[in-house]
Amino acid sequence: MEGGHRIDFLMESLHLTKRRCSGGISVRAPPEAIWKIITAYERMPDVIPNIISNIVTRDETGLRGVRIDQEALLSRKMNLRTSMTLEAVEEPNRWTLALHRISGHGFLSFEGRYQLQPRADGTTYLSYVVELVPCPIFPLPLVERKIRKEVPKMLSAVADAALAGL
Numbered sequence: 001m002e003g004g005h006r007i008d009f010l011m012e013s014l015h016l017t018k019r020r021c022s023g024g025i026s027v028r029a030p031p032e033a034i035w036k037i038i039t040a041y042e043r044m045p046d047v048i049p050n051i052i053s054n055i056v057t058r059d060e061t062g063l064r065g066v067r068i069d070q071e072a073l074l075s076r077k078m079n080l081r082t083s084m085t086l087e088a089v090e091e092p093n094r095w096t097l098a099l100h101r102i103s104g105h106g107f108l109s110f111e112g113r114y115q116l117q118p119r120a121d122g123t124t125y126l127s128y129v130v131e132l133v134p135c136p137i138f139p140l141p142l143v144e145r146k147i148r149k150e151v152p153k154m155l156s157a158v159a160d161a162a163l164a165g166l
Contacts, residue, residue, distance in 0.1 A: 003156035008127075011148060017133050017140055018109070021147050024127035025155040029162040031095050031116040031124045037161045038097055038114050039090060041068050045123075049159045050146075050156050052081070065089040067102070074106065074146055080138065082106025109133040128155060 001007065008024040027034060037047060038110040041056045050073045066088040074080040084104030092098055095116035101107060112130040119125060128151065134143040 001162065002152035005156045007152040007155055009148070009152055011144065014131065015133075017136075018130055018131065019133075019144065019147065020129065020131045021151055022127065022129040023151045023155050024125055025123050025159050026119075026123050027159040027162055028123050029159075031118045032123070033162040033165065034116055034124055034126055034158065035092065035095065035097075037158050039088075041066060041088060044070075047157050049157060050150050050153075065100075068099075068105075072106075074138065075142060078142075080142075084110060086110070105135060106138065107132050107134055126155060126158060 005025055008022075010020075010022045012020040012022075037043075040047075041054050044054050045051045052073055054072040055069040055125050057069075059066070068086045068088055070082075070083045070084050070086055072084075075084055082105065084106060085102040087100045087102055088097060089100070095118075097114040099110070099112040101110035110130065110132045112128065115127045115129075117125040118126070130147075130151070132143075132147075134140060
């Protein structure tokens with residue numbers, strides 16, 4: 001449970017330092033409301049607790065994805081931050097949003113994906129999967145603990161924002 005929501009969560013070890021984390025939440029909101037939240041990149045620092053800032057560059061031609069220069073907090077106690085440039089590729093007809101690391105520090109590899117699944121009862125299942133390899137300077141147990149904590153918080157925060165109509 002996170003924030004009063006039941007969260008599905010799984011952490012898998014894919015390689016020595018590569019991890020896959022997946023989670024999901026059932027939200028009493030239509031997919032359009034959730035899509036509006038996860039694609040409002042400029043507002044992510046207001047929604048997702050560990051995101052400090054997002055600087056967003058949109059391709060006006062619509063041919064490429066959205067570029068996001070993101071700073072996030074990995075550990076408040078140790079003041080560890082990540083700084084990445086991500087490309088967001090939206091597939092609204094499939095309710096899929098992919099995030100690909102282009103550059104930055106904190107992670108050597110970062111591939112995330114949101115997927116929305118509308119259900120017959122009027123709810124939407126929001127799932128999130130990320131495969132990542134942290135930089136060697138970040139202790140792997142710390143990164144794993146942070147991911148176990150932050151992914152459920154993020155899913156809960158997105159659900160709350162969709163329910164509040166933000």
